[in-house]
Amino acid sequence: MSAAPARPRPLIDALLPLAAIVIALMLFSLFVALEGQAPQEVLETIFAGAFGDAFGWQNTLLRAAPLILTGLAVALPARAGLVIIGGEGALAFGALGAAAAAVPLAGAPNLVLWLAMALSGMLAGGVLIGFSGALRQWRGVNETISSLLLSYIAVALMNHFVEGPLRDPASLNKPSTLPLAPEAMLGNLPGLDVHVGLAVGLVCAVLAWVFLRFTIWGFTVRVVGGNPRAAAMAGLAVTPWVIGLCAVGGAMAGLAGMLEVAAVHGSCNASLLVGYGHAGILIAFIARQNPLAVIPAAILIGGIGAAGSLLQRRLDMPDATVLVLQGILFVVLIAMETLRGRAWRIPQLSAPRLAKATPAPEEAA
């Protein structure tokens, strides 16, 4: 009981998100009750829709697959201290890049085709967000604003190419690029009705976590993200790290775009822009920018989507119901973050005050 209070408590910290979910569900139940529905029935339906059976789970995982990657697109630059919100544009660029790479390679072996599409998509997404990082490092432009604006440009360019130079002339009322041959589509994971994009997302998240947690470079990133000036003074190359992490983040969203083309739509068209990039922002914040925690966060958001489907069909509730749940959840999670790392004791006034009162070392000394 007399230990220093400022140390993080791993157990309590891990319980915080769970507590947030419970509190959010309680608030949501209140809202549901006010709307004249039985909260228990609604909660049961939500659970059944998202995780109730094999169909629910696969529905959830399928929806979560692109969200893991777009969550990483926000979480990775955040490790270098940047708030990037242009994931939707990077996804659009990635889808466009992947579809463009597929055109000259029609008929090539599938492995070559997929690799080329993935590389092209990652490059396109990486360049877009990397540019945002470069603007910030070299021109002092706020990366949040620039990535958002670049995202609009990317979506507009995607629409331009899809409706113009890259348009399949046969796609009359739904402008699209040339479709992949059916046998060139990425298939499902063995035994599952979920495409391989899920596995790609999981691998990327784990790799990113291992890299950041266990390598010397990961330590460098932590220093750069924690205090760029101190990092620069210590002789670390801050700018390449910042731009690089932005580019890798953008590449993750670009890869999500490639997977939408190669595993879901078969071509690049406006239908693949359904807000995965924006959901990634939410997911990264829920996950506290931890690549490994992005996985459960993406599954949670995917599950809410799946639950919304059942809720509409079973209880005739509007689609906005799950948006309300998602909103409450987000606010409670963020609010709970303020409790993280605090002393969970009856306040003992002397110790923390003393700690704070310790004079800071003289800067110019």
Place this chain on the structure above:
Amino acid sequence: MQDRASFSRRNFIKAAAAAPALGLLPASVRDALAAGGITVGFIYVGARDDFGYNQAHAQAAAALKKLPGVKVIEEEKVPETVAVQKSMEAMIVQDKAAVVFATSFGYFDPHVLKVAQKYPNAHIAHCGGLWSEGKHPKNVASYFGYIDECEYLSGIVAGLTSKTGKFGFVAAKPIPQVLRNINAFTLGARSVNPNATTRVIFTGDWAMPVKEAEAANSLLDQGCDVLTCHVDGPKVVVETAERRGAFSCGYHASQAKLAPKGYLTGAEWDWVTPNTTFVKALQEGKPFPNFVRGGLKEGFVKMSPYGAVVSEKARKAADDVKAKMLKGEFVIFKGPLKDNTGKEVIPAGKSFAQQAIELEGMNYLVEGVIGSV
């Protein structure tokens, strides 16, 4: 609650005999099945009450609910991606829907096709008219309406009401379906006022409320006094016209409530007709129709009732043409027809009836339209 009270041994045996998966079904669906009824699913891409595209479909769903033995389940705001695949599957697997109406154009390829192949015993009816024999699965159907007929009639009414002879058209994308509506509207207007012009602004996507408002204001600033549109939700355009004292023609569903003063008429879908055809076929065990299309005559589309400001003359002119359309004697697209660059697109003596394949690939704006594709 009532369902549980009316629980009886007979119902139980029927339900138990049907399938083990029935345990997943809510009591109301179980009852509908036990009574020999069918479940019908509706999937919308936007909100059910958008005063536009999705509302037109939801109105038909509401009408189907009134049919005996029909249970309707609905899902709104389902995007054109894996989400719609899963919604269709869930309706088929969890709710035992006999037919799913996938109402957004973008659902078809690959989503409807993929799910239909996976569940060959289920039926999916898609709105958009893309099904073709030999190429697509037999358990998939297309239905669509020739709404350009209503656009032509709206054009006549607009042409005889407008003071400036300038019309504004807010459109989503320059794709054949949209171009056909712009052209039909303009041809209708020019049939009664040869100097009439239509200014078109493309917003780039189906639901862009801010851009739609900007476009509507800009068109009004250019002197247009009748606005119409082809976007998913005409609400913004119609309301903007009303606020600025201009006239408007609606689209998809009736927007008369939004513009009590300036709403002239509008081109509306009447999906009850095709939807009932599919449901009846399944209920009566007849073959599932694969391709269902029609216009005013067949009851697939309809006009909004004329607004109070529409003159007797305009009503009569439009009603005369409508009478010809109802008899199947009227052709909208016939030669000689020039596009707005002066190129002849339909030579003299040639005319394209509604079914003509040439109209499906329309890529021009007719003379009198100011704008480019």
